[in-house]
Amino acid sequence: MTRTNNVEQLQAIARTIRRHIIEMIAEAKSGHPGGSLSAVELLVTLYFDVMRHDPAQPHWAGRDRFLLSKGHAAPVLYSIMAEAGYTPVDQLNTLRKLGSIYQGHPDRRFIPALEASTGSLGEGISLAIGMGLAAKLDGSDSRTYVMVGDGEIQEGQIWESAMFAGYHKVDNIVAIVDYNRIQLDGFVKDIMDVEPIAAKWLSFNWNVIELDGHDIPAIQKAFHDAAQTKGKPTVLIAHTIKGKGVSFMENNPKFHGVAPTAAERDAALKEIG
Amino acid sequence: MAQKTKIELKMGVATREAFGQELLELGRENKDVVVCDADLSKSTMTAYFAKEFPERFFECGIAEANMVGIGAGLASAGKIAFVSSFSCFVLNKGFEQLRVGVAYPHTNLKIVGTHSGISIGEDGPSQMSVEDISLACSLPGLIVLAPADEVCTRKLVRLAAGHAGPVFIRTGRPKVPIIYNGDQTFEIGKAVEVLEGSDVTIMANGLLVAEAVKAAELLDAEGVSARVLDLFSVKPLDREAIARAARETGAIVVAEEHLVDSGLGVRVAQAVAESCPCPMEFIGLETYAESGSPDGLLDKYGLRAANLVDAARKVISRKRA
Numbered sequence: 001m002t003r004t005n006n007v008e009q010l011q012a013i014a015r016t017i018r019r020h021i022i023e024m025i026a027e028a029k030s031g032h033p034g035g036s037l038s039a040v041e042l043l044v045t046l047y048f049d050v051m052r053h054d055p056a057q058p059h060w061a062g063r064d065r066f067l068l069s070k071g072h073a074a075p076v077l078y079s080i081m082a083e084a085g086y087t088p089v090d091q092l093n094t095l096r097k098l099g100s101i102y103q104g105h106p107d108r109r110f111i112p113a114l115e116a117s118t119g120s121l122g123e124g125i126s127l128a129i130g131m132g133l134a135a136k137l138d139g140s141d142s143r144t145y146v147m148v149g150d151g152e153i154q155e156g157q158i159w160e161s162a163m164f165a166g167y168h169k170v171d172n173i174v175a176i177v178d179y180n181r182i183q184l185d186g187f188v189k190d191i192m193d194v195e196p197i198a199a200k201w202l203s204f205n206w207n208v209i210e211l212d213g214h215d216i217p218a219i220q221k222a223f224h225d226a227a228q229t230k231g232k233p234t235v236l237i238a239h240t241i242k243g244k245g246v247s248f249m250e251n252n253p254k255f256h257g258v259a260p261t262a263a264e265r266d267a268a269l270k271e272i273g
Numbered sequence: 274m275a276q277k278t279k280i281e282l283k284m285g286v287a288t289r290e291a292f293g294q295e296l297l298e299l300g301r302e303n304k305d306v307v308v309c310d311a312d313l314s315k316s317t318m319t320a321y322f323a324k325e326f327p328e329r330f331f332e333c334g335i336a337e338a339n340m341v342g343i344g345a346g347l348a349s350a351g352k353i354a355f356v357s358s359f360s361c362f363v364l365n366k367g368f369e370q371l372r373v374g375v376a377y378p379h380t381n382l383k384i385v386g387t388h389s390g391i392s393i394g395e396d397g398p399s400q401m402s403v404e405d406i407s408l409a410c411s412l413p414g415l416i417v418l419a420p421a422d423e424v425c426t427r428k429l430v431r432l433a434a435g436h437a438g439p440v441f442i443r444t445g446r447p448k449v450p451i452i453y454n455g456d457q458t459f460e461i462g463k464a465v466e467v468l469e470g471s472d473v474t475i476m477a478n479g480l481l482v483a484e485a486v487k488a489a490e491l492l493d494a495e496g497v498s499a500r501v502l503d504l505f506s507v508k509p510l511d512r513e514a515i516a517r518a519a520r521e522t523g524a525i526v527v528a529e530e531h532l533v534d535s536g537l538g539v540r541v542a543q544a545v546a547e548s549c550p551c552p553m554e555f556i557g558l559e560t561y562a563e564s565g566s567p568d569g570l571l572d573k574y575g576l577r578a579a580n581l582v583d584a585a586r587k588v589i590s591r592k593r594a
Contacts, residue, residue: 107378109379116349126338127343128346131350133331135350137328
């Protein structure tokens, strides 16, 4: 597996991941491109630079963990895990097909290296807390990262878990809010606004870092600062663009959960380069 | 192990009390045992564990969904994790988390519900768990256990801890009679024949086992030989013992402190229908109960030995018809 903190190399990996996302969703003829594309830089930086993990030993006890609470963005996670060496790259185009390990939402029965089966929104931070508490009991410096959607934080369980982690000072977990401002039915501000978003997390006693979720140096710094923060869990409010990297998908609610046509796929791949 | 004669029923501790005591013992034996509770530890009796092992006890506050998720995370990271609350809260409020976080990925979490059934008494139906067996049994891969007394509870808590996979244990609030000697063994998926009998079989779990034992004694006085089977393992069921009872006694009464159309009875009926169909009668709750003393409620809602005797007479008459 490539491991690098070189920004250009990480950007190159991000382009590869975007191509996979477009190709696999187009082939599946269903899936969620928008929220996969918005998370690319964040997860590429995590997997290829920040996290301590070994695809050859997926259950190594000392590993850092990542959970995709917004499970519908499975294509970005699958593409990254495949490129990292956990799963076959050449099967990515079997996404959502009968018998594929690349299920519609992440499923540990098919990919044991996944840290959680997800897809029902709101549950990931609770799981991450449990993993963080276990690491503390074991005296391990393993860290756990969990990505939630901005629409997802409308779920009540998110705030149960936010209250717990803040109160119990679970400082070895990092939540990442992929703040792409669009959910299935439209713009988050029109469905049920989550603002003031930073104030909410601050009031639950989290360390809050706001950043541009496509700016790799900013992402590297945020994860570094999170690791230095003791006594509080950290949340990254990552301002992102839904459908990032494909002009006709960017900020377009249609591409939350609709696959590109063959023509749209070709146009998207040409644009990504 | 089945007795030929009657059992002297002496009052023991509540099954929740036995759970709390055994959990503490497990904690002393294994440092990987961890416990989560949702502001009910003095009632679920996880307080014993919390007091001795505060660093391994996680108070989650009144937030059951989050508690189930945290327990699942602890279990995923290798801990022997127990989560506990009143049955109605952990099952109903944590159900989605049990579905996606526990059953679907087969997470090694132990869920212990206390205050099940109507025998909690005065607090009334909002606190009475009468759907928990139904909900728990609906989740693939979840082992569902409902012990009758303190002996069985202690052994099932221990069995659950050693079992690789999710387990739900249903316990109750009131003190209950002791059914078993301390040397009784229990196995997941195996019923215990508490009393031998040839004319009818009464199948029960939880506090209805004691009522079944009393009913068998009353029936014996009428010259009716009633077998009593403790189906503490609701899932998996002991289909062999059930089929044998159907074949050998030809009439079955199922009794439970749960909604009658979605609990143990319907599961037993499926097993009987698939093996050796015979007349059956069902004792359980038709709907939500009300506040009152536990004894008063069990009388009013028909969960007593006398009700089981009536059902046994009826099912035997259908056999002979």
